Amino acid sequence: MRKRISIRRRLTLVSWSLALVTAVVLALVFHLRTRANLLAEVERTLGTKCDEVITVLESRAPHPTLEEFLWVEIETNYRSSPYAYVYQVSDAEGRVLARSANLGDAVLPVAGPRLEGTDGNAVLYRTERELAWPGRGHLRVRSERLPVAIAGGAAATLVIQTGLTLEPLEAAARKTLIETLLWAASALAAVFFLLWFVTARSLRPVAAITRKASRITSTNLRERLPLAGSGDELDQLARVLNEMLDRLEGSLHRMEEFSSDAAHQLRTPLTRIRGELDLILRGHVPEATRSQLERVEEEIERMSRLCGRLLLLARVDSQSEAAALLGDRVDLEDMVSELLEQTTPLARDRGVRLGRGPTSAISIQGSRPLLVEAFLNLLDNAIRCTPEGGEVEVSLERQDGHVRLAVRDTGPGVPTEERERIFHRLHRIPRPPAGPDEGTGLGLAIVRAIAQAHGGRVELECPPGGGSIFGLVLPIPPRP
Amino acid sequence: MKGVRLLLVEDDGRVSSFLRRALVEEGFAVDLSRDGRDAFHLALHEPYDVIVLDLMLPLLSGFEVLREIRRQGCGVPVLILSAKDGVEDRVRGLDAGADDYLVKPFRLAELTARIRALLRRRSDPGGPVLRAGDLELDLRAWRATRGGRRIDLTPKEMALLEFLLRHQGTVVTRTMIAEHVWDQNFDSFSNVIDVYIRYLRAKIEDGSGTRLIHTVRGVGYLLSAEAP
Numbered sequence: 001m002r003k004r005i006s007i008r009r010r011l012t013l014v015s016w017s018l019a020l021v022t023a024v025v026l027a028l029v030f031h032l033r034t035r036a037n038l039l040a041e042v043e044r045t046l047g048t049k050c051d052e053v054i055t056v057l058e059s060r061a062p063h064p065t066l067e068e069f070l071w072v073e074i075e076t077n078y079r080s081s082p083y084a085y086v087y088q089v090s091d092a093e094g095r096v097l098a099r100s101a102n103l104g105d106a107v108l109p110v111a112g113p114r115l116e117g118t119d120g121n122a123v124l125y126r127t128e129r130e131l132a133w134p135g136r137g138h139l140r141v142r143s144e145r146l147p148v149a150i151a152g153g154a155a156a157t158l159v160i161q162t163g164l165t166l167e168p169l170e171a172a173a174r175k176t177l178i179e180t181l182l183w184a185a186s187a188l189a190a191v192f193f194l195l196w197f198v199t200a201r202s203l204r205p206v207a208a209i210t211r212k213a214s215r216i217t218s219t220n221l222r223e224r225l226p227l228a229g230s231g232d233e234l235d236q237l238a239r240v241l242n243e244m245l246d247r248l249e250g251s252l253h254r255m256e257e258f259s260s261d262a263a264h265q266l267r268t269p270l271t272r273i274r275g276e277l278d279l280i281l282r283g284h285v286p287e288a289t290r291s292q293l294e295r296v297e298e299e300i301e302r303m304s305r306l307c308g309r310l311l312l313l314a315r316v317d318s319q320s321e322a323a324a325l326l327g328d329r330v331d332l333e334d335m336v337s338e339l340l341e342q343t344t345p346l347a348r349d350r351g352v353r354l355g356r357g358p359t360s361a362i363s364i365q366g367s368r369p370l371l372v373e374a375f376l377n378l379l380d381n382a383i384r385c386t387p388e389g390g391e392v393e394v395s396l397e398r399q400d401g402h403v404r405l406a407v408r409d410t411g412p413g414v415p416t417e418e419r420e421r422i423f424h425r426l427h428r429i430p431r432p433p434a435g436p437d438e439g440t441g442l443g444l445a446i447v448r449a450i451a452q453a454h455g456g457r458v459e460l461e462c463p464p465g466g467g468s469i470f471g472l473v474l475p476i477p478p479r480p
Numbered sequence: 481m482k483g484v485r486l487l488l489v490e491d492d493g494r495v496s497s498f499l500r501r502a503l504v505e506e507g508f509a510v511d512l513s514r515d516g517r518d519a520f521h522l523a524l525h526e527p528y529d530v531i532v533l534d535l536m537l538p539l540l541s542g543f544e545v546l547r548e549i550r551r552q553g554c555g556v557p558v559l560i561l562s563a564k565d566g567v568e569d570r571v572r573g574l575d576a577g578a579d580d581y582l583v584k585p586f587r588l589a590e591l592t593a594r595i596r597a598l599l600r601r602r603s604d605p606g607g608p609v610l611r612a613g614d615l616e617l618d619l620r621a622w623r624a625t626r627g628g629r630r631i632d633l634t635p636k637e638m639a640l641l642e643f644l645l646r647h648q649g650t651v652v653t654r655t656m657i658a659e660h661v662w663d664q665n666f667d668s669f670s671n672v673i674d675v676y677i678r679y680l681r682a683k684i685e686d687g688s689g690t691r692l693i694h695t696v697r698g699v700g701y702l703l704s705a706e707a708p
Contacts, residue, residue: 260536260564263563267563268492268584271492271495271585272494274586275502276498278589279502282502282505300585308565345679346671349675
């Protein structure tokens with residue numbers, strides 16, 4: 001049988017995978033947005049720094065040299081800044097007028113090749129090389145070309161550049177990403193266990209229902225499936241199943257009542273006749289009358305047997321498929337062995353060899369007394385219509401989802417036109433008469449009814465070589 | 481059998497009338513009760529040796545009567561008469577505390593044989609060695625001997641012999657044998673029993689000894705060391 005993944009495992013895996021995808025997507029979006037926001041902040045700061053330089057340039061009284069002025073006014077400010085800013089002021093011709101010391105020998109180009117955007121008349125770019133702080137990444141630079149009136153003098157076009165290394169920012173963003181992922185991983189592990197237990201918990205009623213349902217048979221049909229009282233889907237399922245059990249119990253009860261009444265009504269008159277007759281026969285009766293009365297008694301015997309078989313048939317009929325549903329586990333191989341052992345002397349007595357063909361260990365759900373009845377009927381039939389020196393063989397084999405209990409005899413077989421009719425009720429079998437223990441004409445009808453009550457059928461095969469094979473074919477239920 | 485008091489509980493007038501006549505002819509002192517409540521009181525207050533109980537009764541069903549008297553601690557052997565012959569009906573009857581279960585219609589001989597078996601069971605010492613004349617069955621050693629000579633028996637023959645020995649001196653019917661030795665109740669089973677009785681006879685009587693297993697025509701078999 002194909003291995004199926006349990007609902008619990010499936011539910012857990014699907015929900016967990018969804019949680020995993022959600023967590024990863026969220027972490028990435030978070031990371032990218034954080035980085036973008038930080039970058040925007042940096043750009044704003046660079047703009048502010050640029051404005052500061054301009055303010056300083058415009059407002060301060062002239063110094064001996066511009067360079068000295070800038071150095072004093074700005075460098076000190078910039079030094080104390082927690083962020084490592086660089087700046088550079090050049091004139092329109094590209095001559096550097098002033099620059100921060102932390103740039104060392106490097107000169108910021110007016111516009112880098114890796115342009116990242118513009119902001120008004122400012123250009124934003126990233127430097128090609130790692131400047132100012134080796135090992136700390138590229139600089140983000142803002143270059144603004146604009147006329148500035150230095151210390152209130154004539155306006156001259158200057159290029160003012162401010163820059164900042166992005167490395168601390170990138171490092172922070174990376175760290176945040178890693179931390180987010182770590183948190184997500186531990187949250188996912190917790191979610192996994194939570195799901196595993198929650199699904200187990202919510203599926204527990206299913207296990208309880210299964211356990212209980214498999215224990216309910218015709219002998220404890222009063223029992224019901226447990227209701228959790230939560231009103232959820234599983235509760236509804238249990239309620240519907242319980243209603244089905246109610247109906248089943250009701251019909252079984254009505255059937256029992258009917259069969260009990262029928263048995264009483266049919267058997268009480270027979271009991272009276274038989275009893276009275278027995279009493280008469282106990283007394284002194286003329287020999288001729290006695291033999292007549294004994295024939296009457298034989299007829300009553302036959303009537304009683306017929307009555308018993310009819311009642312059995314009615315009982316099996318009314319059980320429809322309930323026998324298989326409500327029965328116990330019946331070990332068929334064990335049953336065959338037991339009945340073969342019991343009937344062997346009978347066969348030997350009639351000069352018939354009773355053999356055992358291949359049998360395999362098979363159990364089915366059903367009523368053992370009924371299955372015994374069906375099998376004994378077939379066996380008895382086969383032994384009766386096999387002539388002396390003949391052979392009867394029993395086999396029990398598995399056939400895709402079914403079990404076939406076959407009884408083969410070397411008797412005269414059954415004529416084609418009779419093959420269906422012999423299963424009809426009260427049909428007289430045109431086979432060798434069965435002697436004093438004449439059949440009631442119900443044996444095979446009972447076998448068929450019992451097979452149907454178990455969801456199966458009876459087959460008859462007459463091989464060309466003679467004899468007949470009766471096969472009781474019953475379904476094997478899948479293992480719960 | 482003298483001095484046996486029997487309570488017959490049966491509501492059908494015609495059935496009870498011939499049953500009573502037959503049982504009185506057998507020598508039992510018979511009290512008749514026609515409904516469950518009456519039967520319950522009689523069973524509790526009179527010292528009966530055996531009760532023959534129909535299941536379908538007015539006022540209290542046979543099952544209820546049986547359960548109630550067993551609950552009150554009354555251990556009198558009870559034989560159920562019932563129109564239902566299903567295995568489950570039989571099991572339900574025996575579970576409720578019955579000692580035997582007989583399906584209607586029955587032969588009077590069958591009923592009396594069963595009643596005698598019930599009465600006998602009470603006096604059965606139940607020892608491990610059963611004897612009849614020079615035949616001995618040792619249940620512990622699982623061995624049968626006749627006049628000291630060992631007899632080889634199959635397990636079924638052994639069980640059959642044990643049943644006959646436990647009821648020696650009383651007639652056992654084929655249905656009783658089928659129910660107790662084979663745990664089976666099937667029409668053609670009486671043939672199987674006849675065959676086994678023949679095997680058993682051939683083994684334990686084997687020419688020399690006297691007859692032990694006697695056929696009682698139309699009823700069943702009787703194991704007895706003395707001629708019946």
